[in-house]
Amino acid sequence: MIKLPEPVDQVVVNLLRLANTKIPEDIGWALEAAGMWENNPVAYTQIGAIMDNLKKAEHMGRPMCQDTGIPVFYVCGRFDSSIAAQIAKGVERATAEIPLRPNTVDPLTRENHGSNLGPGMPIIHYIPEEGDFTEITVLPKGAGSENMTRLGMLNPSDGVQGVEDFIVDAVLDAGGRPCPPTVIGVGIGGMSDTCAEMAKMALACPLDVENPDKTLREMEERIFVRLNKSGLGPMGLGGATTCLGVRIKKAACHTASLPVAVSIGCWATRRASARITDHGVEYAQGAVL
Amino acid sequence: MTNLVTPLTEETVRSLRLGDTVFVNGPIVTGRDEAHIRALGLRAEGKETPPQLDGCVLYHCGPIMRQTEDGWQVVAAGPTTSARMNRLEPEMIREFGIRAIIGKGGMSAEVAEAMRECGCVYLAATGGAAVSLAEGLGACTGVEWLDLGMAEALWSFRADRLGPLIVAMDAEGNSLYEQVRGSLVRDARSRPLPRTG
Ligand code: SF4
Numbered sequence: 001m002i003k004l005p006e007p008v009d010q011v012v013v014n015l016l017r018l019a020n021t022k023i024p025e026d027i028g029w030a031l032e033a034a035g036m037w038e039n040n041p042v043a044y045t046q047i048g049a050i051m052d053n054l055k056k057a058e059h060m061g062r063p064m065c066q067d068t069g070i071p072v073f074y075v076c077g078r079f080d081s082s083i084a085a086q087i088a089k090g091v092e093r094a095t096a097e098i099p100l101r102p103n104t105v106d107p108l109t110r111e112n113h114g115s116n117l118g119p120g121m122p123i124i125h126y127i128p129e130e131g132d133f134t135e136i137t138v139l140p141k142g143a144g145s146e147n148m149t150r151l152g153m154l155n156p157s158d159g160v161q162g163v164e165d166f167i168v169d170a171v172l173d174a175g176g177r178p179c180p181p182t183v184i185g186v187g188i189g190g191m192s193d194t195c196a197e198m199a200k201m202a203l204a205c206p207l208d209v210e211n212p213d214k215t216l217r218e219m220e221e222r223i224f225v226r227l228n229k230s231g232l233g234p235m236g237l238g239g240a241t242t243c244l245g246v247r248i249k250k251a252a253c254h255t256a257s258l259p260v261a262v263s264i265g266c267w268a269t270r271r272a273s274a275r276i277t278d279h280g281v282e283y284a285q286g287a288v289l
Numbered sequence: 290m291t292n293l294v295t296p297l298t299e300e301t302v303r304s305l306r307l308g309d310t311v312f313v314n315g316p317i318v319t320g321r322d323e324a325h326i327r328a329l330g331l332r333a334e335g336k337e338t339p340p341q342l343d344g345c346v347l348y349h350c351g352p353i354m355r356q357t358e359d360g361w362q363v364v365a366a367g368p369t370t371s372a373r374m375n376r377l378e379p380e381m382i383r384e385f386g387i388r389a390i391i392g393k394g395g396m397s398a399e400v401a402e403a404m405r406e407c408g409c410v411y412l413a414a415t416g417g418a419a420v421s422l423a424e425g426l427g428a429c430t431g432v433e434w435l436d437l438g439m440a441e442a443l444w445s446f447r448a449d450r451l452g453p454l455i456v457a458m459d460a461e462g463n464s465l466y467e468q469v470r471g472s473l474v475r476d477a478r479s480r481p482l483p484r485t486g
Contacts, residue, residue, distance in 0.1 A: 229477035
Protein backbone atom coordinates (compact mmCIF):
# COMPACT_ATOMS: atom_id res chain seq x y z
CA MET A 1 0.00 0.00 0.00
CA ILE A 2 1.29 3.46 -0.88
CA LYS A 3 1.58 5.61 2.23
CA LEU A 4 0.49 9.21 1.91
CA PRO A 5 1.29 12.02 4.39
CA GLU A 6 -2.35 12.93 4.99
CA PRO A 7 -5.44 10.67 4.96
CA VAL A 8 -7.09 10.89 1.54
CA ASP A 9 -10.57 11.34 3.02
CA GLN A 10 -9.38 14.51 4.78
CA VAL A 11 -7.80 15.77 1.55
CA VAL A 12 -11.14 15.20 -0.23
CA VAL A 13 -13.06 17.14 2.43
CA ASN A 14 -10.61 20.03 2.05
CA LEU A 15 -10.85 19.85 -1.74
CA LEU A 16 -14.65 19.95 -1.78
CA ARG A 17 -14.67 22.82 0.68
CA LEU A 18 -12.22 24.81 -1.44
CA ALA A 19 -14.00 24.06 -4.73
CA ASN A 20 -17.45 24.96 -3.40
CA THR A 21 -16.59 28.14 -1.53
CA LYS A 22 -14.01 29.80 -3.83
CA ILE A 23 -14.27 30.33 -7.57
CA PRO A 24 -11.07 29.55 -9.56
CA GLU A 25 -9.11 32.73 -10.34
CA ASP A 26 -9.48 32.49 -14.13
CA ILE A 27 -13.29 32.24 -13.90
CA GLY A 28 -13.38 35.11 -11.40
CA TRP A 29 -11.35 37.29 -13.74
CA ALA A 30 -13.52 36.42 -16.71
CA LEU A 31 -16.63 37.40 -14.74
CA GLU A 32 -15.00 40.64 -13.68
CA ALA A 33 -14.06 41.43 -17.30
CA ALA A 34 -17.65 40.68 -18.35
CA GLY A 35 -18.84 43.22 -15.81
CA MET A 36 -16.66 45.80 -17.52
CA TRP A 37 -17.75 45.26 -21.12
CA GLU A 38 -21.45 44.57 -20.47
CA ASN A 39 -23.55 47.65 -21.18
CA ASN A 40 -26.95 45.97 -21.08
CA PRO A 41 -28.29 47.05 -17.64
CA VAL A 42 -30.11 43.75 -16.97
CA ALA A 43 -26.99 41.72 -17.83
CA TYR A 44 -24.82 44.03 -15.76
CA THR A 45 -27.13 43.49 -12.77
CA GLN A 46 -26.78 39.70 -13.14
CA ILE A 47 -22.97 39.81 -13.27
CA GLY A 48 -22.97 42.15 -10.28
CA ALA A 49 -25.21 39.76 -8.33
CA ILE A 50 -22.90 36.84 -9.17
CA MET A 51 -19.76 38.73 -8.07
CA ASP A 52 -21.46 39.88 -4.88
CA ASN A 53 -22.52 36.30 -4.14
CA LEU A 54 -18.99 34.99 -4.77
CA LYS A 55 -17.47 37.48 -2.33
CA LYS A 56 -19.99 36.56 0.36
CA ALA A 57 -19.57 32.81 -0.18
CA GLU A 58 -15.80 33.00 0.15
CA HIS A 59 -15.95 35.33 3.14
CA MET A 60 -18.54 33.24 5.02
CA GLY A 61 -17.11 29.88 3.92
CA ARG A 62 -20.44 28.81 2.43
CA PRO A 63 -21.08 27.00 -0.87
CA MET A 64 -21.41 29.60 -3.66
CA CYS A 65 -24.46 27.78 -5.06
CA GLN A 66 -27.06 25.69 -3.23
CA ASP A 67 -26.61 22.98 -5.87
CA THR A 68 -23.25 21.62 -4.78
CA GLY A 69 -23.61 19.13 -7.62
CA ILE A 70 -22.08 15.72 -8.05
CA PRO A 71 -18.30 15.68 -7.67
CA VAL A 72 -16.30 14.19 -10.53
CA PHE A 73 -12.79 13.07 -9.49
CA TYR A 74 -9.60 12.64 -11.50
CA VAL A 75 -6.73 10.80 -9.84
CA CYS A 76 -3.27 11.16 -11.43
CA GLY A 77 0.23 9.99 -10.57
CA ARG A 78 0.73 6.98 -8.29
CA PHE A 79 -2.11 5.37 -6.35
CA ASP A 80 -3.41 1.97 -5.37
CA SER A 81 -6.78 0.28 -5.32
CA SER A 82 -7.63 1.55 -1.82
CA ILE A 83 -8.04 5.11 -3.04
CA ALA A 84 -11.65 4.72 -4.27
CA ALA A 85 -12.94 3.80 -0.80
CA GLN A 86 -11.01 6.67 0.75
CA ILE A 87 -12.45 9.19 -1.71
CA ALA A 88 -15.94 7.82 -1.00
CA LYS A 89 -15.37 8.32 2.72
CA GLY A 90 -14.25 11.88 2.02
CA VAL A 91 -17.43 12.61 0.02
CA GLU A 92 -19.63 11.29 2.81
CA ARG A 93 -17.78 13.33 5.43
CA ALA A 94 -17.83 16.49 3.28
CA THR A 95 -21.59 16.12 2.78
CA ALA A 96 -22.12 16.23 6.54
CA GLU A 97 -19.33 18.63 7.50
CA ILE A 98 -19.36 21.47 4.92
CA PRO A 99 -22.37 20.73 4.46
CA LEU A 100 -23.09 19.79 0.84
CA ARG A 101 -26.60 19.19 -0.47
CA PRO A 102 -27.33 15.45 -0.64
CA ASN A 103 -28.01 15.19 -4.38
CA THR A 104 -27.46 11.52 -5.16
CA VAL A 105 -30.59 9.39 -5.61
CA ASP A 106 -31.64 6.09 -7.20
CA PRO A 107 -32.49 6.96 -10.83
CA LEU A 108 -35.87 5.22 -10.73
CA THR A 109 -37.13 5.16 -7.13
CA ARG A 110 -35.52 8.60 -6.54
CA GLU A 111 -34.59 7.40 -3.05
CA ASN A 112 -31.94 9.59 -1.39
CA HIS A 113 -29.61 8.15 1.26
CA GLY A 114 -28.30 11.57 2.20
CA SER A 115 -24.61 10.73 1.78
CA ASN A 116 -23.99 11.63 -1.89
CA LEU A 117 -22.94 8.01 -2.39
CA GLY A 118 -24.64 5.06 -4.09
CA PRO A 119 -23.92 2.58 -6.88
CA GLY A 120 -21.35 4.07 -9.27
CA MET A 121 -20.59 6.97 -6.92
CA PRO A 122 -18.31 8.78 -6.51
CA ILE A 123 -17.29 9.06 -10.15
CA ILE A 124 -13.51 8.66 -10.40
CA HIS A 125 -11.27 8.70 -13.48
CA TYR A 126 -7.79 7.21 -13.15
CA ILE A 127 -4.76 8.58 -14.98
CA PRO A 128 -1.64 6.69 -13.84
CA GLU A 129 1.61 8.61 -14.30
CA GLU A 130 5.27 8.10 -13.38
CA GLY A 131 6.48 10.17 -10.43
CA ASP A 132 6.46 10.52 -6.66
CA PHE A 133 3.12 12.24 -6.36
CA THR A 134 -0.63 11.66 -6.25
CA GLU A 135 -2.84 14.38 -7.61
CA ILE A 136 -6.59 14.46 -6.98
CA THR A 137 -8.73 16.92 -8.90
CA VAL A 138 -12.43 17.46 -8.31
CA LEU A 139 -15.04 19.14 -10.51
CA PRO A 140 -18.38 19.50 -8.65
CA LYS A 141 -21.09 19.86 -11.31
CA GLY A 142 -24.70 20.93 -10.76
CA ALA A 143 -27.74 19.56 -12.57
CA GLY A 144 -28.85 22.80 -14.23
CA SER A 145 -25.81 22.75 -16.50
CA GLU A 146 -25.28 18.97 -16.65
CA ASN A 147 -28.83 18.45 -17.97
CA MET A 148 -27.93 20.55 -21.02
CA THR A 149 -25.15 18.17 -22.16
CA ARG A 150 -25.38 17.22 -25.83
CA LEU A 151 -23.73 14.41 -27.79
CA GLY A 152 -23.82 14.32 -31.57
CA MET A 153 -22.53 11.67 -33.94
CA LEU A 154 -22.04 14.00 -36.90
CA ASN A 155 -21.26 13.11 -40.47
CA PRO A 156 -17.56 13.40 -41.25
CA SER A 157 -18.54 15.63 -44.17
CA ASP A 158 -20.12 18.14 -41.73
CA GLY A 159 -16.54 19.26 -41.07
CA VAL A 160 -15.37 22.14 -38.90
CA GLN A 161 -18.39 24.26 -39.80
CA GLY A 162 -20.81 21.50 -38.80
CA VAL A 163 -19.01 20.98 -35.49
CA GLU A 164 -19.09 24.68 -34.67
CA ASP A 165 -22.79 24.99 -35.54
CA PHE A 166 -23.58 21.96 -33.36
CA ILE A 167 -21.82 23.53 -30.37
CA VAL A 168 -23.46 26.95 -30.83
CA ASP A 169 -26.92 25.37 -31.15
CA ALA A 170 -26.39 23.28 -28.01
CA VAL A 171 -25.57 26.40 -26.00
CA LEU A 172 -28.30 28.62 -27.45
CA ASP A 173 -31.00 25.94 -27.15
CA ALA A 174 -30.06 25.57 -23.47
CA GLY A 175 -30.98 29.25 -23.03
CA GLY A 176 -30.94 30.44 -19.43
CA ARG A 177 -31.18 26.96 -17.91
CA PRO A 178 -27.45 26.30 -17.28
CA CYS A 179 -27.09 29.71 -15.57
CA PRO A 180 -25.03 31.60 -18.18
CA PRO A 181 -22.45 33.06 -18.57
CA THR A 182 -21.13 29.55 -19.07
CA VAL A 183 -17.85 27.78 -19.78
CA ILE A 184 -18.18 25.47 -22.78
CA GLY A 185 -16.31 22.14 -22.61
CA VAL A 186 -16.09 20.29 -25.92
CA GLY A 187 -14.84 16.86 -26.92
CA ILE A 188 -14.28 16.05 -30.59
CA GLY A 189 -13.52 12.53 -31.77
CA GLY A 190 -12.96 9.29 -29.88
CA MET A 191 -16.13 7.25 -29.46
CA SER A 192 -19.38 8.30 -27.80
CA ASP A 193 -18.15 7.55 -24.27
CA THR A 194 -14.64 9.05 -24.55
CA CYS A 195 -16.04 12.04 -26.43
CA ALA A 196 -18.39 12.95 -23.54
CA GLU A 197 -15.58 12.31 -21.07
CA MET A 198 -13.28 14.71 -22.92
CA ALA A 199 -15.97 17.40 -22.97
CA LYS A 200 -16.33 17.30 -19.19
CA MET A 201 -12.59 17.10 -18.64
CA ALA A 202 -12.15 20.18 -20.84
CA LEU A 203 -13.90 22.16 -18.09
CA ALA A 204 -10.86 21.51 -15.89
CA CYS A 205 -8.70 23.52 -18.29
CA PRO A 206 -8.40 27.13 -17.10
CA LEU A 207 -9.50 29.93 -19.44
CA ASP A 208 -6.07 31.57 -19.40
CA VAL A 209 -4.12 28.53 -20.61
CA GLU A 210 -3.72 28.59 -24.37
CA ASN A 211 -4.82 25.52 -26.30
CA PRO A 212 -1.58 24.07 -27.74
CA ASP A 213 -3.43 22.94 -30.90
CA LYS A 214 -3.75 25.85 -33.36
CA THR A 215 -6.85 24.51 -35.13
CA LEU A 216 -8.67 23.97 -31.83
CA ARG A 217 -7.55 27.37 -30.57
CA GLU A 218 -9.06 29.09 -33.60
CA MET A 219 -12.28 27.12 -33.23
CA GLU A 220 -12.49 28.15 -29.55
CA GLU A 221 -12.10 31.79 -30.55
CA ARG A 222 -14.72 31.66 -33.29
CA ILE A 223 -17.29 29.91 -31.08
CA PHE A 224 -16.59 32.35 -28.24
CA VAL A 225 -17.29 35.31 -30.51
CA ARG A 226 -20.41 33.75 -32.03
CA LEU A 227 -21.89 32.92 -28.62
CA ASN A 228 -21.21 36.33 -27.18
CA LYS A 229 -22.71 38.03 -30.23
CA SER A 230 -25.83 35.86 -29.99
CA GLY A 231 -27.58 38.14 -27.50
CA LEU A 232 -28.58 35.36 -25.06
CA GLY A 233 -26.74 36.99 -22.15
CA PRO A 234 -26.48 36.18 -18.45
CA MET A 235 -29.38 33.97 -17.27
CA GLY A 236 -30.84 34.11 -20.77
CA LEU A 237 -32.14 37.64 -20.07
CA GLY A 238 -30.19 39.26 -22.92
CA GLY A 239 -26.73 40.82 -23.11
CA ALA A 240 -23.21 40.46 -24.47
CA THR A 241 -21.96 37.80 -22.03
CA THR A 242 -23.23 34.35 -22.90
CA CYS A 243 -20.01 32.44 -22.37
CA LEU A 244 -16.77 33.03 -20.49
CA GLY A 245 -14.66 30.70 -22.56
CA VAL A 246 -14.59 27.61 -24.79
CA ARG A 247 -12.25 24.66 -24.14
CA ILE A 248 -11.86 21.93 -26.75
CA LYS A 249 -10.14 18.55 -26.55
CA LYS A 250 -9.82 16.06 -29.37
CA ALA A 251 -8.93 12.43 -29.96
CA ALA A 252 -8.62 10.22 -33.01
CA CYS A 253 -11.84 8.61 -34.23
CA HIS A 254 -13.23 6.09 -36.75
CA THR A 255 -12.96 7.16 -40.38
CA ALA A 256 -16.75 7.00 -40.69
CA SER A 257 -17.48 8.98 -37.48
CA LEU A 258 -17.35 12.53 -36.20
CA PRO A 259 -18.46 12.49 -32.53
CA VAL A 260 -18.91 15.87 -30.79
CA ALA A 261 -19.89 16.33 -27.15
CA VAL A 262 -20.75 19.59 -25.41
CA SER A 263 -20.57 19.82 -21.63
CA ILE A 264 -21.77 23.15 -20.30
CA GLY A 265 -20.26 24.54 -17.10
CA CYS A 266 -22.38 27.20 -15.36
CA TRP A 267 -20.90 30.48 -14.08
CA ALA A 268 -20.15 28.41 -10.96
CA THR A 269 -17.65 26.22 -12.80
CA ARG A 270 -15.89 24.83 -9.76
CA ARG A 271 -12.60 22.96 -9.49
CA ALA A 272 -9.81 22.21 -7.04
CA SER A 273 -6.77 19.92 -6.97
CA ALA A 274 -4.51 18.53 -4.29
CA ARG A 275 -0.96 17.41 -5.06
CA ILE A 276 0.19 14.95 -2.44
CA THR A 277 3.94 14.26 -2.12
CA ASP A 278 6.20 13.01 0.67
CA HIS A 279 6.58 16.64 1.73
CA GLY A 280 2.89 17.29 2.24
CA VAL A 281 -0.24 18.41 0.41
CA GLU A 282 -0.54 21.43 -1.87
CA TYR A 283 -3.96 22.75 -2.89
CA ALA A 284 -4.62 24.71 -6.08
CA GLN A 285 -7.46 25.63 -8.43
CA GLY A 286 -5.66 25.83 -11.75
CA ALA A 287 -6.26 22.24 -12.87
CA VAL A 288 -5.35 21.42 -16.49
CA LEU A 289 -5.43 17.61 -16.98
CA MET B 290 -34.55 50.33 -9.01
CA THR B 291 -37.77 49.79 -7.07
CA ASN B 292 -38.27 48.62 -3.51
CA LEU B 293 -41.43 46.57 -3.36
CA VAL B 294 -43.16 45.98 -0.04
CA THR B 295 -45.44 42.97 0.33
CA PRO B 296 -48.32 42.28 0.26
CA LEU B 297 -48.38 43.69 -3.27
CA THR B 298 -51.46 45.36 -4.70
CA GLU B 299 -52.71 44.62 -8.20
CA GLU B 300 -52.03 48.24 -9.10
CA THR B 301 -48.35 48.00 -8.08
CA VAL B 302 -47.92 44.76 -9.99
CA ARG B 303 -49.51 46.15 -13.15
CA SER B 304 -47.23 49.20 -13.03
CA LEU B 305 -44.05 47.09 -13.32
CA ARG B 306 -42.30 47.02 -16.71
CA LEU B 307 -40.15 44.35 -18.38
CA GLY B 308 -36.50 44.78 -17.46
CA ASP B 309 -37.17 46.77 -14.24
CA THR B 310 -34.88 45.89 -11.33
CA VAL B 311 -36.71 45.41 -8.02
CA PHE B 312 -36.03 44.33 -4.45
CA VAL B 313 -38.70 42.62 -2.35
CA ASN B 314 -39.32 43.40 1.31
CA GLY B 315 -41.83 41.85 3.72
CA PRO B 316 -43.67 38.52 4.00
CA ILE B 317 -42.84 35.96 1.30
CA VAL B 318 -43.20 32.16 0.96
CA THR B 319 -41.12 29.50 -0.81
CA GLY B 320 -42.66 26.56 -2.63
CA ARG B 321 -41.75 24.05 -5.31
CA ASP B 322 -43.46 21.10 -7.03
CA GLU B 323 -44.76 19.33 -3.91
CA ALA B 324 -46.05 22.46 -2.19
CA HIS B 325 -48.00 23.34 -5.37
CA ILE B 326 -49.52 19.87 -5.50
CA ARG B 327 -50.55 19.91 -1.85
CA ALA B 328 -51.97 23.45 -1.92
CA LEU B 329 -54.11 22.70 -4.98
CA GLY B 330 -55.14 19.31 -3.57
CA LEU B 331 -56.38 20.81 -0.30
CA ARG B 332 -58.19 23.55 -2.19
CA ALA B 333 -59.89 21.00 -4.45
CA GLU B 334 -61.12 19.07 -1.40
CA GLY B 335 -62.42 22.30 0.11
CA LYS B 336 -59.98 22.01 3.02
CA GLU B 337 -58.17 24.84 4.76
CA THR B 338 -54.87 26.11 3.29
CA PRO B 339 -52.19 28.19 5.03
CA PRO B 340 -53.35 31.83 4.93
CA GLN B 341 -49.89 33.10 3.96
CA LEU B 342 -50.51 31.69 0.46
CA ASP B 343 -53.31 34.15 -0.31
CA GLY B 344 -52.08 37.04 -2.45
CA CYS B 345 -48.49 36.05 -1.69
CA VAL B 346 -45.12 36.49 -3.36
CA LEU B 347 -44.09 32.90 -4.14
CA TYR B 348 -40.41 32.06 -4.45
CA HIS B 349 -39.53 28.90 -6.42
CA CYS B 350 -36.79 27.81 -4.08
CA GLY B 351 -35.80 24.80 -2.03
CA PRO B 352 -33.69 26.44 0.66
CA ILE B 353 -30.99 24.80 2.76
CA MET B 354 -32.13 25.52 6.33
CA ARG B 355 -30.38 25.08 9.66
CA GLN B 356 -32.07 24.72 13.04
CA THR B 357 -30.47 26.91 15.70
CA GLU B 358 -31.42 27.82 19.27
CA ASP B 359 -33.34 30.81 17.91
CA GLY B 360 -35.25 28.73 15.39
CA TRP B 361 -34.74 28.10 11.70
CA GLN B 362 -32.04 29.94 9.80
CA VAL B 363 -31.58 30.02 6.03
CA VAL B 364 -28.13 28.98 4.74
CA ALA B 365 -28.52 28.93 0.95
CA ALA B 366 -31.53 29.87 -1.13
CA GLY B 367 -31.05 30.27 -4.88
CA PRO B 368 -33.96 29.96 -7.33
CA THR B 369 -34.92 26.64 -8.88
CA THR B 370 -36.04 26.16 -12.51
CA SER B 371 -39.58 27.52 -12.67
CA ALA B 372 -40.59 25.64 -15.82
CA ARG B 373 -41.13 22.51 -13.68
CA MET B 374 -44.16 24.24 -12.15
CA ASN B 375 -45.65 25.29 -15.55
CA ARG B 376 -48.47 22.77 -15.35
CA LEU B 377 -49.61 23.77 -11.86
CA GLU B 378 -48.97 27.49 -11.80
CA PRO B 379 -51.96 28.85 -13.77
CA GLU B 380 -54.34 27.27 -11.26
CA MET B 381 -52.19 28.45 -8.32
CA ILE B 382 -52.35 32.03 -9.61
CA ARG B 383 -56.11 31.83 -10.11
CA GLU B 384 -56.87 30.06 -6.81
CA PHE B 385 -54.58 31.98 -4.48
CA GLY B 386 -54.28 35.34 -6.22
CA ILE B 387 -50.49 35.14 -6.27
CA ARG B 388 -49.10 38.59 -7.08
CA ALA B 389 -45.50 37.73 -7.92
CA ILE B 390 -43.48 34.62 -8.66
CA ILE B 391 -39.72 34.61 -8.16
CA GLY B 392 -37.65 31.99 -9.95
CA LYS B 393 -35.23 31.29 -12.77
CA GLY B 394 -35.69 30.58 -16.45
CA GLY B 395 -39.24 31.93 -16.89
CA MET B 396 -42.57 30.16 -17.42
CA SER B 397 -44.93 29.05 -20.19
CA ALA B 398 -47.44 31.02 -22.25
CA GLU B 399 -50.29 29.48 -20.18
CA VAL B 400 -48.74 30.89 -17.02
CA ALA B 401 -48.24 34.28 -18.72
CA GLU B 402 -51.94 34.25 -19.61
CA ALA B 403 -52.99 33.58 -15.99
CA MET B 404 -50.62 36.34 -14.88
CA ARG B 405 -52.18 38.80 -17.31
CA GLU B 406 -55.69 37.83 -16.25
CA CYS B 407 -55.14 38.05 -12.47
CA GLY B 408 -52.39 40.67 -12.18
CA CYS B 409 -49.18 38.83 -11.37
CA VAL B 410 -45.54 39.25 -12.46
CA TYR B 411 -42.54 36.94 -12.80
CA LEU B 412 -39.33 38.16 -11.20
CA ALA B 413 -36.04 36.55 -12.29
CA ALA B 414 -33.53 35.91 -9.52
CA THR B 415 -29.87 35.30 -10.41
CA GLY B 416 -29.44 31.54 -10.73
CA GLY B 417 -27.04 30.09 -8.20
CA ALA B 418 -26.63 33.30 -6.17
CA ALA B 419 -27.55 31.28 -3.09
CA VAL B 420 -25.66 33.15 -0.40
CA SER B 421 -26.81 36.67 -1.34
CA LEU B 422 -30.39 35.55 -1.83
CA ALA B 423 -30.40 33.71 1.52
CA GLU B 424 -29.36 36.98 3.13
CA GLY B 425 -32.20 38.78 1.35
CA LEU B 426 -34.77 36.29 2.59
CA GLY B 427 -34.13 37.56 6.11
CA ALA B 428 -35.81 35.98 9.12
CA CYS B 429 -37.72 32.73 8.87
CA THR B 430 -41.21 33.25 10.30
CA GLY B 431 -42.59 29.75 9.97
CA VAL B 432 -42.81 26.49 8.09
CA GLU B 433 -45.68 24.29 6.92
CA TRP B 434 -45.61 20.81 5.43
CA LEU B 435 -42.14 19.91 6.65
CA ASP B 436 -43.15 16.28 6.01
CA LEU B 437 -42.49 17.03 2.30
CA GLY B 438 -38.80 17.46 3.09
CA MET B 439 -36.70 20.55 3.64
CA ALA B 440 -36.55 21.58 -0.01
CA GLU B 441 -40.25 21.04 -0.73
CA ALA B 442 -41.78 22.52 2.44
CA LEU B 443 -43.64 25.83 2.50
CA TRP B 444 -41.30 28.23 4.27
CA SER B 445 -42.28 31.75 5.30
CA PHE B 446 -39.80 34.61 5.58
CA ARG B 447 -39.77 38.33 6.17
CA ALA B 448 -37.64 39.43 3.23
CA ASP B 449 -35.18 42.26 3.63
CA ARG B 450 -34.07 43.63 0.26
CA LEU B 451 -34.35 40.31 -1.55
CA GLY B 452 -32.73 40.85 -4.95
CA PRO B 453 -31.77 42.22 -7.36
CA LEU B 454 -34.74 40.73 -9.23
CA ILE B 455 -35.59 41.49 -12.85
CA VAL B 456 -39.17 41.84 -14.06
CA ALA B 457 -38.91 39.16 -16.75
CA MET B 458 -42.64 38.57 -17.37
CA ASP B 459 -45.04 41.44 -16.80
CA ALA B 460 -48.77 41.50 -16.03
CA GLU B 461 -49.55 42.20 -19.69
CA GLY B 462 -48.38 38.86 -21.04
CA ASN B 463 -44.93 40.02 -22.21
CA SER B 464 -41.83 37.92 -21.55
CA LEU B 465 -38.22 39.04 -21.68
CA TYR B 466 -37.19 35.41 -22.29
CA GLU B 467 -39.41 35.25 -25.39
CA GLN B 468 -38.01 38.54 -26.67
CA VAL B 469 -34.41 37.35 -26.23
CA ARG B 470 -35.17 33.95 -27.78
CA GLY B 471 -36.87 35.60 -30.72
CA SER B 472 -33.88 37.79 -31.54
CA LEU B 473 -31.02 35.31 -30.99
CA VAL B 474 -28.23 35.51 -33.58
CA ARG B 475 -26.96 32.00 -34.30
CA ASP B 476 -24.41 32.65 -36.99
CA ALA B 477 -22.51 35.80 -36.06
CA ARG B 478 -19.10 35.64 -37.72
CA SER B 479 -15.86 37.09 -36.50
CA ARG B 480 -13.72 36.23 -39.54
CA PRO B 481 -14.04 33.88 -42.50
CA LEU B 482 -14.03 30.20 -41.64
CA PRO B 483 -11.34 27.97 -43.07
CA ARG B 484 -12.40 25.65 -45.84
CA THR B 485 -13.70 22.35 -44.50
CA GLY B 486 -13.85 18.76 -45.70
S1 SF4 C 1 -26.50 25.65 -13.05
FE1 SF4 C 1 -24.74 26.03 -11.70
S2 SF4 C 1 -25.08 28.08 -10.82
FE2 SF4 C 1 -27.03 27.38 -11.71
S3 SF4 C 1 -28.10 26.48 -9.97
FE3 SF4 C 1 -27.03 24.80 -11.04
S4 SF4 C 1 -25.02 24.61 -10.02
FE4 SF4 C 1 -25.92 26.57 -9.40
